[in-house]
Amino acid sequence: NTNFAFKNGFELQYLHIKPRIIAEEYMENDGGDLYDYKFWCFDNKVHFVMFLSERQSGLKMNFFDLNWNPLSFGYYPPSSKPIPKPDNLDEMISISQKLCEGFSHVRVDLYRLNDGTIKFGEMTFTSASGQCKWNPPEADLMLGKLFPLPQKRLAADECLDEDNEQFKVSVILPVYNDELYLKECLDSVLNQTLKDIEVICIDDGSIDYSPAILADYEAKDSRVKVFWQENCGASVARNRGLRQARGEFVTFLDADDYYYSADALEQLYTAAKKHKVKVCAGLRLYHNRNGVISKNPLYRKVCERYPEGVLVNYEDFQHDYHYHSYIYERRMIIENNLEFPNVLKFQDPPFFIRAMYLAKQYYIFPVEMYCYRIVSKPPVHWKESHILAVLDGLKNSLLFSREHRLFMLHWLSAMRISYEYNDAIYNLIKQGNQKALTALIAANAALDNNIIKSVQEGKVNITNLVGVFDHLDKKIQMVENTYMLEPLLRYMNELQNELKPVQHQQVKIAQLEAELIKNRAKIQSLKSEIDSLQKSISYRTGRILTWFPRKVRNFICGARKYGMIHTIKLYLQRKKAK
Structure with a gap:
């Protein structure tokens, strides 16, 4: 039941092939080492020959052109032994040429036995499971240029050509290991009543069955367009989707979410x-x-007052979250070079804020559009990065927001740090993270x-922030005429609390030192009094009497302590000593 499309690498040709066991005739050669010739073919033409040898002692790989001139690239070490040109090379090239017809790329593997017999090995579309690490790296580009591309990529200045606006809406969908929810997500898009759409799926290096699901949908529906990339993050995937999009409007969907109403895109576009x-x-x-x-x-309250929808100004709302619930004119995005910042988290608010600021006005239509699936962990469990x-x-x-005088957005951003991410930031700083501080x-x-x-004095109405922030009743604290973000205030208070015992001990030491100085003065005074007393006539007279x-x-x-006899002996010894 193993799907070998992703067993050892990335080999989609096995995606819909049922795994089977095939028994082949055993093949051997004199000396034990088979002569393995692999013909690399691009665009219906044989280009190179790869020769493998020394499998028993350590695989060696040598590349040759079709005239058997050695080439200096590969992904295994080359053999230092002389490799003679096979006498039937032309015949093997001819066989490979016939087999490669109709393929943009294929590798035809043949074996040559000592007696000159040619045996077929296999045809593969993904050498080394699609994970070759070429030496030198430039060989990767050289080979890549041999692939015939089905269409040229449009230049940036062509992206806004009206002839290229082939769809009403482009749905951009980054995918990374989303096999659990991906089908429900794609179905919710493809079942929209607005049929003139495209679904641009960017697989961001998934290692689960997401690529298989995407390939299956792409094969069934021409509106689905799948692009593959190494894992670079959602921002890179969305930006790539924007470059590929040809819709009049674009919107963004995450692969674990879905559209709730089948007519959502049609209603918003109309x-x-x-x-x-x-x-x-x-x-x-949710x-x-x-x-x-x-x-x-x-x-929702706005839509209760305006059941047919309403035109509003961004200045009156100043939201920063929930960018999925909107469609955006693609021309506006391209002309203003709007992109998602290439960061690990919080990529969408910067894009959304700038898009809304540029648009100035937008229309709110009461259709249940976007259903956000709650699967992520709370911020306190996030990675440091x-x-x-x-x-x-x-x-x-x-x-x-400070530069553009967006008062609500400025306050909202401060409140997110102070309350939404307060514990996560504070805990990181408490662990000694200087970057966070x-x-x-x-x-x-x-x-x-x-x-x-x-x-905070009520001069700005923040009621329109309902739905994007849950702590509208809280405030930013002020310390010495300066407002301070909550995690920083917590950290400063914590430092002060930690210093209190030290400060108390310092005060106590100072008190003891003062007391010691005071007692030293008293002792010195008493010594002086005793010295004066001992020198007086009264003291001397008293000592004599x-x-x-x-x-x-x-x-x-x-006598009481040691006995009478012992005391008399002691008295006589002292007198004798004197």
């Missing part, structure tokens, strides 16, 4: 054309983890105090 806008928005839903579908409140990317993206949103300080420096103050009583007292004490 509204956009009727009201002559560059952007048109639909409604959004597919929760328990399978329940819930409604995002974004635009993802958290840093979000923080940098929000800093850029702060700078953009530096990025947070840079984001705080991007704050505009006057803008934040205006919003009490001499005999003191001796008697000492004798009695000694």
Whole structure:
């Protein structure tokens, strides 16, 4: 049951072939080593011969042209032994030429036995499972140029040619390991009542069955166009999709999400054309983890007041999320060189903000368009690189909104750092991550105090942010006449709390040192008093008068402690010593 299309590499020719066991006649040659000739063919023509040898001791690979002149490239080490030209090379080239007809690329493998007999090995379209690492690397490009391309790629200045607007809407779909939801996603697009669409799928190096699913849909529906690339991220995939798109409008869909209403694209396209806008928005839903579908409140109150839809200004909403729920005029995007930034996370808000700022106006139509599947982990479980990317993206949103005086967007970006990503950023800084602390300080420096103050004093209406942010009742805190982002404020308070025991100990030490100095002065004063007393006539007279009583007292004490006889002996020894 193994699908060998992805077993060892990327060999789509096996995608729909049922795995079988084939028994072949055993083939051997004198000396044990088979002479293996592999003919590389491009565009119905044989170009090179690859000769393999020394399989038992360590595979060696040598390339030759059709006149048996050695070539200096390959993906295994070449043999240093002389390799004679086979006497029936022309016959093998002729066989390969016939077999390669009708293929843009194929490798024809033949064996030559000692007696000159030619045996067929195989025909393959993916040498080394499609994973050759050529030496030198330039050989990869050289061979790639031999592939006949079905059509030339349009130059940038041709992208806006009206003759190239072949569809009403282009749906751009980046795919990476989405086999679980991909069919539902594609079906929701292809079943739209608007048939004049194209679905541009960019597989971003998937290693699951997503490429097989894409290939299957592409074969069944000509509107599906699949492009393959190494894993470069969703931004690169979307940008590539924009370059390939030929729709009058474009929209973006993630492979784990789907369109809820079958007429969503038709309704948005019709509204956009009727009201002559560059952007048109639909409604959004959530597919929760328990399978329940819930409604995002974004635009719903507006649509209750305007059931036929309404034309609005971006200045009155200033959203940064949910870019999937819109269709965009492709001409506007191309003319203004709008692209998704090549970052690991938070790629879509920068694109969306700039597109909406350029459009200025857009139309909201009450159709249940986009269903967002909740599958991702909360930010506190993200990788360091993802958290840093979000923080940098929000800093850029702060700078953009400050420059263009977008008060709601500026406040919203600050609030996302302070509450939506607060714990994730704070935990990273608590772990000693200096990059996170530096990025947070840079984001705080991007704050505009006057803008934040205006919003928080109620001078700006933020009710239209319902549906894009869940903490509209919270505020940015001010410290010493400067607004401070919440994770930075938490970190500073934490530092102060950690310093309190140290400060307390420092105060205590200072008190003890003061007390010690004070006691030293007292001791010195007492010493002076005692010295003066000892030098006085009264003290000397008293010592003389009490001499005999003191001796008697000492004798009695000694007798009590050591006995009378011992005390007398001790007294006599001392007197004798004197």
